[in-house]
Amino acid sequence: MLRNQIHLLATRRFLPLFLVQFLGAFNDNVFKNAFVILLTFRLAAEMGWKPELCVSVVAGVFILPFFLFSALAGQLADKLEKSRLIRWIKLAEIVAMSLAAYGFVRHEPYFLFVTLFLMGSHSAFFGPLKYSILPNHLQADELVAGNALIEAGTYLAILVGTMLGGLTILQPLGPQLTSVLVVGIAVAGWLASWAVPQARAQVPDLRINANFLAETWNLIAYSKTQTGVYRCQLGISWFWLVGSVWLTLIPAFVEHYLHGTEDLVTTLLTLFAVGIGVGSLLCNRLMHGELSARWVPPAGVLLSLFTFDFVGASRGLEGGNFQALSWTGLHLAGDVLGIAVAAGVFSVPLYALMQAWSDPAHCSRNVASCNVLNALAMVLGSLAMTGLFALKCSILQVLVGVAVLNMAVSAYIVTLVPDSRIRAFVEKVCHR
Numbered sequence: 001m002l003r004n005q006i007h008l009l010a011t012r013r014f015l016p017l018f019l020v021q022f023l024g025a026f027n028d029n030v031f032k033n034a035f036v037i038l039l040t041f042r043l044a045a046e047m048g049w050k051p052e053l054c055v056s057v058v059a060g061v062f063i064l065p066f067f068l069f070s071a072l073a074g075q076l077a078d079k080l081e082k083s084r085l086i087r088w089i090k091l092a093e094i095v096a097m098s099l100a101a102y103g104f105v106r107h108e109p110y111f112l113f114v115t116l117f118l119m120g121s122h123s124a125f126f127g128p129l130k131y132s133i134l135p136n137h138l139q140a141d142e143l144v145a146g147n148a149l150i151e152a153g154t155y156l157a158i159l160v161g162t163m164l165g166g167l168t169i170l171q172p173l174g175p176q177l178t179s180v181l182v183v184g185i186a187v188a189g190w191l192a193s194w195a196v197p198q199a200r201a202q203v204p205d206l207r208i209n210a211n212f213l214a215e216t217w218n219l220i221a222y223s224k225t226q227t228g229v230y231r232c233q234l235g236i237s238w239f240w241l242v243g244s245v246w247l248t249l250i251p252a253f254v255e256h257y258l259h260g261t262e263d264l265v266t267t268l269l270t271l272f273a274v275g276i277g278v279g280s281l282l283c284n285r286l287m288h289g290e291l292s293a294r295w296v297p298p299a300g301v302l303l304s305l306f307t308f309d310f311v312g313a314s315r316g317l318e319g320g321n322f323q324a325l326s327w328t329g330l331h332l333a334g335d336v337l338g339i340a341v342a343a344g345v346f347s348v349p350l351y352a353l354m355q356a357w358s359d360p361a362h363c364s365r366n367v368a369s370c371n372v373l374n375a376l377a378m379v380l381g382s383l384a385m386t387g388l389f390a391l392k393c394s395i396l397q398v399l400v401g402v403a404v405l406n407m408a409v410s411a412y413i414v415t416l417v418p419d420s421r422i423r424a425f426v427e428k429v430c431h432r
Helices: 002-010 015-047 051-079 082-106 109-132 140-169 174-193 212-225 227-258 262-287 296-314 327-357 360-390 395-416 421-430
Strands: none
Touching: 002 015, 002 140, 015 051, 015 082, 015 109, 015 140, 015 174, 051 082, 051 109, 051 212, 051 360, 082 109, 082 174, 109 140, 109 327, 109 360, 140 174, 140 262, 140 327, 212 227, 212 360, 227 262, 227 296, 227 327, 227 360, 227 395, 262 327, 296 327, 296 395, 327 360, 360 395
């Protein structure tokens, strides 16, 4: 219940991990947004680079470590004691942010690109730990609540970090202020990591395979043999694909259809982040701590219905007659909020089920393979959008395509719902 959800924030077995995760996501986004703004408005011109190309490179550099290091991260998290490994990773964050401080103050973009790669690596190594350690410290009926709080906290950190990074770097002493901020947050995260309770090594005699290509293939192949785990991973990856599409398209939508400014973009992105947080917290209220995927298909259907409604409400806005405080503006804002809430409800049970259904000796590696699939899904989503725009598809047509595909994914997720009337109905229809 909701009471149990809030209660976790008062326990040592959860609060330190929550703070470590929150501060890490917060620092990632303070740094990334400050870097993107500094790169776009100053460094690109100084170096003779194209700003739009630089932003694409930033995205690629950050996501690359997930392909390179997720397999190793999963192995280490299963082999070693987890709280100690978390402390080492947070110590590495301090080193990375010290490089960032030098890059900001000296206007050295190459140092900042190195830091970006290191922060992507930090996230790749921390991801398997933060999800696989939860079953060690939470009861089965607390997993949904724990994942909901982690998800809500992450999106709050993304929102506040992105806004603070943009505001700080543009101040008269912006590079210096940003440098102090990112190093200070990294130190705070490292201090919080010392309070994370121990979680014993699950497979201390595990032999590390350093061949990331072979081991990544092995991890995904193993996940595919665990049907429920693999379907959870696919659902989670779909969530990240849909989320990345929306976050990418919102600025372009505001410019092309609403003829709005950066403030309107920020408003919609804020609604999106808040909505996912609300949906995540709503999960535990709906499920009462039960480990089940029964709310995932309805959430997926609602996500598509809100998207169809958003597209319908957007037709005819190209003429420039949009007013933010009009009925249409409130309608679009409500749709964005509804889409995000549905996305939050969609994703949280899948994370909890993946943890619960994983063999404890392989949980971290299952999370690592999920991270690889998430990164692959976001890359494929980006490539698909690029291809559709090359074929002269509009933003609204792309959103309709996503909504239609999402209905199919939601139907597929029904197979995760054990002993439900929905599943029985689907199986009855399919066997006719």
